[in-house]
Amino acid sequence: MRVETSCDTARFLLDGDNFFAELHRRIIAVEEAGNGASIRLAYWKADPSLRLPAVDGKDERTLSEALSSAVKAGVKVQVILWNGWKSECFVPHHHFWRQDWSEWIDRWRSILLKWKLPEGSIEFKYHSYAGNKLHPFTSLHVKIALFDTGEEQVVLLGGMNLGEDYKSSTVHDRENHWHDAAVKLTGDVYRVVGHYWSELWAGRKPPKAPSSPDRSGGETPVTFVTTDVQGKAERDIRTELVRYFQLAKDYIYMENQALTDPCIIDALVAAAARGVKVIIVVPHPKQTVLGDYSGYAYVMNFAFRAIAMARMTQFTYAGTLGKKYTVRKSDIAESSLRYEGWLLSGRVLKTASQTSMWAESNDSYITNLEKQLRNGDDSLMRVWRAPNLPFRPASQFMNRGFHWKTKNAWVGTWVYLEHVTDIESTSFSMYSPLLTGTQGASPYVHSKVALIDDEVAFIGSSNWTYRSMQFDAEVSAVIQDGDFVRDMREELFEHWGMPKDLDQWRERAEENLDKDDDGSVRIVPLTLADLQVPYTSLTAWGSWAAGNMI
Numbered sequence: 001m002r003v004e005t006s007c008d009t010a011r012f013l014l015d016g017d018n019f020f021a022e023l024h025r026r027i028i029a030v031e032e033a034g035n036g037a038s039i040r041l042a043y044w045k046a047d048p049s050l051r052l053p054a055v056d057g058k059d060e061r062t063l064s065e066a067l068s069s070a071v072k073a074g075v076k077v078q079v080i081l082w083n084g085w086k087s088e089c090f091v092p093h094h095h096f097w098r099q100d101w102s103e104w105i106d107r108w109r110s111i112l113l114k115w116k117l118p119e120g121s122i123e124f125k126y127h128s129y130a131g132n133k134l135h136p137f138t139s140l141h142v143k144i145a146l147f148d149t150g151e152e153q154v155v156l157l158g159g160m161n162l163g164e165d166y167k168s169s170t171v172h173d174r175e176n177h178w179h180d181a182a183v184k185l186t187g188d189v190y191r192v193v194g195h196y197w198s199e200l201w202a203g204r205k206p207p208k209a210p211s212s213p214d215r216s217g218g219e220t221p222v223t224f225v226t227t228d229v230q231g232k233a234e235r236d237i238r239t240e241l242v243r244y245f246q247l248a249k250d251y252i253y254m255e256n257q258a259l260t261d262p263c264i265i266d267a268l269v270a271a272a273a274r275g276v277k278v279i280i281v282v283p284h285p286k287q288t289v290l291g292d293y294s295g296y297a298y299v300m301n302f303a304f305r306a307i308a309m310a311r312m313t314q315f316t317y318a319g320t321l322g323k324k325y326t327v328r329k330s331d332i333a334e335s336s337l338r339y340e341g342w343l344l345s346g347r348v349l350k351t352a353s354q355t356s357m358w359a360e361s362n363d364s365y366i367t368n369l370e371k372q373l374r375n376g377d378d379s380l381m382r383v384w385r386a387p388n389l390p391f392r393p394a395s396q397f398m399n400r401g402f403h404w405k406t407k408n409a410w411v412g413t414w415v416y417l418e419h420v421t422d423i424e425s426t427s428f429s430m431y432s433p434l435l436t437g438t439q440g441a442s443p444y445v446h447s448k449v450a451l452i453d454d455e456v457a458f459i460g461s462s463n464w465t466y467r468s469m470q471f472d473a474e475v476s477a478v479i480q481d482g483d484f485v486r487d488m489r490e491e492l493f494e495h496w497g498m499p500k501d502l503d504q505w506r507e508r509a510e511e512n513l514d515k516d517d518d519g520s521v522r523i524v525p526l527t528l529a530d531l532q533v534p535y536t537s538l539t540a541w542g543s544w545a546a547g548n549m550i
Contacts, residue, residue, distance in 0.1 A: 002236040010222075026154055028066075037147075039077045040194070041078070046162035082129060142157075146190065154186055159180045159181055183477060188214075195209075205228075225239075230473075237474055240476075248271050248453055249276065251278070251451075251453060252278050253449075256281075257283060258300065260296065265307065275352070277427075281431050284526075298531075301528065301533065307428040310427045311352045311425055314424050315327055335405070337401070338414075437517035454489065458477075462475070509522075
């Protein structure tokens with residue numbers, strides 16, 4: 001689904017303290033409005049025992065207490081939860097959430113009888129998001145809250161589920177390790193997101209876009225995009241993201257728990273090759289509260305190499321018998337990233353040393369790749385070098401290499417990316433927040449944010465992963481407002497203690513490596529060593545990777 005609409009106001013909500021305070025504030029406003037007001041929720045996970053902070057004269061209370069109080073005031077409450085017993089909810093605490101909600105529904109029946117509240121004042125639905133034959137472990141991964149007081153309509157969407165794990169202050173430490181983001185929107189976008197929620201409630205597969213005429217009239221353009229593979233597959237989030245990457249001229253800034261989608265990675269390679277500054281913030285692979293990050297790290301190792309090679313100044317690779325060779329950009333006449341071996345395969349990305357027309361060639365390649373994936377063509381994920389690897393993105397990146405021809409050579413030279421041991425590059429840096437002086441307690445980057453050129457912001461539920469772009473049900477708001485995007489970028493950069501000037505990021509991050517371990521959070525640059533996962537460890541995490549399909 002892709003719907004162009006608008007918003008009257010947009011407010012960025014950084015981390016759990018801001019989000020959950022706003023969530024509670026919206027529930028209070030609806031409760032005070034009383035009869036005719038409504039709350040509609042759709043979440044991947046939700047815990048009724050979540051404690052909402054004290055706001056606007058209301059004491060701290062649980063989510064179930066807050067919603068119960070709203071219903072007693074005459075508010076209609078409807079909740080959609082993913083029927084997660086299929087995969088993720090094999091984990092015991094996920095079962096607890098499901099059972100706890102079931103118990104809460106039972107308690108509600110007695111409350112309705114006791115207070116003689118109208119039947120239907122609270123309704124529940126578990127959404128059994130249909131799996132895909134290529135990926136049986138798909139999920140309804142959306143996070144949406146809609147509030148209507150009769151006079152004001154508000155949408156909250158972003159990366160946070162309704163659970164204690166997602167609560168964190170903006171000053172991260174050992175107890176506040178979760179980093180996330182959401183947005184509060186008002187205006188016509190409420191109608192569009194509300195229509196999508198109603199389609200989920202009705203069980204439409206996939207949800208259909210609103211057919212009513214566009215009633216947008218707000219000052220800020222917003223595009224609401226989704227991913228859904230039930231019935232006719234819709235993969236509009238990736239399409240929209242790649243389109244803006246191809247338009248980027250100055251910078252691309254991304255935050256996410258992982259970067260593994262092949263089309264997004266190739267679009268970043270193409271952007272870096274034409275001189276766009278690319279900054280990606282992810283959890284620190286060696287110190288993440290997630291635990292085993294090796295599945296993501298293995299694929300991101302290849303992404304790191306590919307994007308860095310887009311504007312490399314020199315690189316070193318291991319040849320036969322362990323001998324190492326160094327290649328400098330000044331000696332190269334043309335170069336490219338290729339799949340399926342030395343010969344030209346049709347899957348080629350030109351790097352910055354390439355001569356005429358490379359930018360147009362890259363854009364054409366990215367557009368065709370996006371169309372293939374959008375149409376569900378999974379053939380490019382099955383490659384000859386690793387046919388039995390349990391997940392697709394890693395197998396295709398293992399089959400990728402760098403091809404170059406020196407100025408006086410008749411033929412080119414080829415090396416697989418996995419044999420590249422060191423890269424000096426001006427195009428790219430991948431960063432992580434590091435909680436110094438600790439082990440395994442660094443902030444976990446869960447936000448799903450992309451900023452382009454101080455013009456466009458993506459905020460939603462979708463990870464920048466193959467699974468999220470290709471299979472899960474996701475939502476994202478694309479906000480096209482320069483002032484909002486610039487303010488959002490500056491707030492994030494200040495949050496990380498980084499300079500507003502993107503050109504100074506690398507220098508500041510390298511300085512942070514040398515600072516004392518005082519327990520504070522600092523942004524540091526990642527290296528190949530940070531992302532290195534030996535192939536021999538695949539069996540240890542292959543089942544996890546197969547379930548998540550990266």
